[in-house]
Amino acid sequence: MDDSFADYVAQRGDALLRFAYVLTGSRHLAEDIVQEVLVRILARWRGLSHVEQPDAYLRTAIVRQFVSWRRLRARREISLETVADAAVPTDTAGLHAARDEVWRMLATLPAKQRAVIVLRFYADLSDPQIAEALGCQPTTVRVHASRGLARLRGLLSDQPHQQVGDRS
Numbered sequence: 001m002d003d004s005f006a007d008y009v010a011q012r013g014d015a016l017l018r019f020a021y022v023l024t025g026s027r028h029l030a031e032d033i034v035q036e037v038l039v040r041i042l043a044r045w046r047g048l049s050h051v052e053q054p055d056a057y058l059r060t061a062i063v064r065q066f067v068s069w070r071r072l073r074a075r076r077e078i079s080l081e082t083v084a085d086a087a088v089p090t091d092t093a094g095l096h097a098a099r100d101e102v103w104r105m106l107a108t109l110p111a112k113q114r115a116v117i118v119l120r121f122y123a124d125l126s127d128p129q130i131a132e133a134l135g136c137q138p139t140t141v142r143v144h145a146s147r148g149l150a151r152l153r154g155l156l157s158d159q160p161h162q163q164v165g166d167r168s
Contacts, residue, residue: 005045012055020062022122025103037061059123060133067111105155113148116141
């Protein structure tokens with residue numbers, strides 16, 4: 001194995017795994033996707049030395065692997081799990097419940113809409129960067145974002161209104 005690849009994975013592997021987890025909603029699927037992407041990249045790592053931002057390159061590969069996985073299996077739901085992901089010690093049960101509800105809502109989105117939402121709001125990428133990651137046009141990114149956000153808003157409006165942390 002190339003030492004530079006091993007060093008890169010040691011330094012950035014956790015960040016890639018967190019990104020994949022936010023994208024998939026499943027720790028196990030995130031691990032599988034990151035592992036699959038890293039195995040594929042290992043064979044080409046020396047040839048990728050010209051890539052200025054390997055994180056962006058690998059995020060793109062992770063997104064494409066996720067979209068491919070969803071398309072191949074044609075699943076509409078992803079199993080969700082509670083994650084001990086550096087939660088703030090003062091985090092309350094209500095905040096955990098709200099976070100879990102967000103995961104459930106994200107899991108209802110089609111793969112590309114979910115990828116756009118995650119890339120925009122978690123990875124903080126611009127429309128052109130998201131378009132490059134997904135292999136589409138920026139206008140397509142905006143359509144997916146609009147439809148995904150509309151669906152999430154619809155799901156939120158269907159929820160009983162209560163403050164985060166309320167137990168009523």
